[in-house]
Amino acid sequence: MRIGKFAKTVAAGALAVACLTSVAACGPGSSNNNASDVPAEEVSTDLGDGTYELTLWDGAGLKALDDALIAGFQEKYPNITITATYDPDNVTQQNGPRIISASDTPDLARITDIGSAARGNHLVNLEEYADAYGWELPDAQTTIYRVGADGQIGADGDLYAVPSSLSMTGLFWNKDLGAKIGLTEAPKSMEELEDAMAKAKDAGILPMMLPGKDGGASFIYQALMVNAGGADAVQSWIVQNDGASFDTDAAKTAAETLQSWAEAGYLPSDVNAVDASTALGRFTAGEGLFFPSGNWNVASVSEAMGDAAGFTSYPGTTESDPATAALNAGSAFGIPANAKNKNAAAAFLDYLTTEEARQIVIDNSGYAPAGDGELPTSGDALVTEMLTVYGDLMSDGATTDFINNATAGIQSSTLIPNFQLLLDGSLDAAEFPGIVQSAYEEELGK
Template identity: 60%
Template sequence: MKIGKSVKTLIAGTMAVACLASVAACGPGSSSSKSNANSEPVSTDVSKEKVELKLWDGAGLKTFDDQLIAAFQKKYPNITIKATYDPDNTSQQNGPRIISAADTPDIARITDINSAVRGKHLVNLDEYSKAYGWDLPDSQTQVYRVDSNGKIGSGSLYAVPDGISMTGLYWNKKLAKELGITEAPATVADLEADMKKATDAGKLAMMMPAKEGGTSYIYQALLTNYEGRDTVQNWIIQKDGATFNTKGALKAAQKIKDWQDAGYFSKDALALDGSTALSRFSNGEALFFPSGSWYTASINDALSDNAGWIAYPGEKADSGSAAANAVSAFGIPANAKHKNAAAAFLNFLQSDEARQIAVDNGYPPVGEGKTPSTDNQLLGQVLTAYEGLVKTGNTTDYINNATAGMQASAIIPGFQSLLDGTMTPQQFVDSIQKQYEKEAK
């Protein structure tokens, strides 16, 4: 099966990072909206009545969605789905308005779980989960759960992912072989040794797109390694008492600065965007490239069997980690006219057929079970890495998503200042926490 390339773009990657860009401002949860005039008894039998569902998502995911919709309609010929899409650069801000409208879609991408639940604009999916027997890994649903006190991270389920987007470390096997490196780094120490070997040989160790905050990917891996998965995830979901001002956060910042000073990163890192970094890495200009799974098709096409992927290595072997979240997280707005039919679509997202469609579009699938097949050898490595991470549970959401303004107001300027030396590692850590406290409630 061929991998669809249209979603393997920077836009798709940006959407993946931003799909929960407002994990902030939690409020009291609710299972329904008072304005909803159509309360359906929960049922999994949707095969009789002819129904037209409306679905809303971002335009960058149209190809993926169209394939899911076609397969669903084949299974349920009595149900049709009419999809509408917003431009990717406006879907984030439009999301809350879309799901709260009187004529809301039946299925919608949830861009801000906090305001959606606080405003009573989403259906509580617990009864559907019981009826269908959903068994999704906690790592894939934690940020879509809200408890009775309005806190993210546990409680009732309000959205279901259609696929997973994750970060990791690409590596050029051909260049590695020229340097005498025969296998991917298994630990942070191995990674450092490999980068030193590349630099000593006059080769670029790591392509670093710092212009758009790409440094956060490798930094978050170090942070997770030093602090542990739960500490990082608790900060992202704003658990009481969570703070960024930790020894691990400082140690990770110092490590990034040390690598910058050692010349391991691109000399023009501060001006390097993701698409340019992708092009250069695909041309064989660096040993490593920390980025996201959304680039697998492009890199596989360019480097073929010379392209490798691993989860970010930890302090010890087999302790790798990754940042990961939904490609789109679909929920059912409280004002949806056809909730049972919409729930059938959410259930379909977890089927073997939908999992295969996710892989065909370059994404690790939701749920557990046999890994779908792919003829993209690089994506195959991503799927294997993710399958292992699901078992260990060593994934978090993106630190960029901790608050709505974190990426633009703290992550991007903070890492640039850390790299150019205008901020010390401690000042960098303080700046991230300051933005967090400014927004978190």
């Protein structure tokens, strides 16, 4: 399957005149005084025979994949050396803004807050490079890495980061348990999913493994919310568009549905004590017909369950409605405005879009490949299922970023504790959306 039905060719024509002769960041917002100390570098794909020493910063969870990508890149560009540094994943969100704005910033960096980074002029606007290299990147992969002149994140803005790979939510299911209730293929609608869970409950099978301790409920909840109100409304809230709200009928409907599943006994009795690691272990040991999670667990599930494991997207309300998923980069790499080797850094971003890099992603992670083109292949059956799901979503599905990413604090301070209250019945489902929206507005200072 080829990705690119809705691919958008990135063009340089939208650049302001002031950005045409320099790759210093030209995003909206306050100026970055440090950037003026870095000499302008005319955009070029010709690096000549000079030697370059680049630095790259990312989270430690992506080290194995990054190292493989760097090795492939350096083989193609023997005159370029990349030295990578990694922070613990739980501090990258906090450290990211400081790292990309420093005077000694890396040449390539994981971008943890694209909006403030672009508005603060801390990033290179990548439109000229996209035009020079001829990048064609599907909208679903790049919308959340674009920022417009008004500071809003969205498809109409300029590109400031390129994903190395893509994390994607989905629904694992146990085919052996499914066979016991006559389920021979993944549910194609939420009605079919609920019917299968009811049959599993009657057969003494846990319908759905779910980690309530650390926020895993958000994945299936988000799918229910998208089904009820559409992907655009959810995405608008995630990227902090003016007027967007979580306090909607769709969010209420999703909360009521999730709570009803808990009340029906479809979830673990100790759901709020189950973290992601425990849920993964219990599911792969045979507990639970379904497990809402993401492709980051494909390798672990495949190794533990083999052919008994299946992976599918979250189904629409009916079979005719689009399947859904939350989708964003494993890492989204940008070039800080203070980077010393911008053209060489852009060559690495270009490499991420190549068939070679896309295959490296498949061979070294459970993530989906970024960029356009034929999907890589895998000898692993579950990885192949994941790639098929991904290809279908790129063509006909409804994708958004993760609601957990809407603000820096929304996950830990609001979503996790209130999902727990929702699941144990302590919170009226009708109150859940308003609580989340109030916390969101407080954090954003609205």
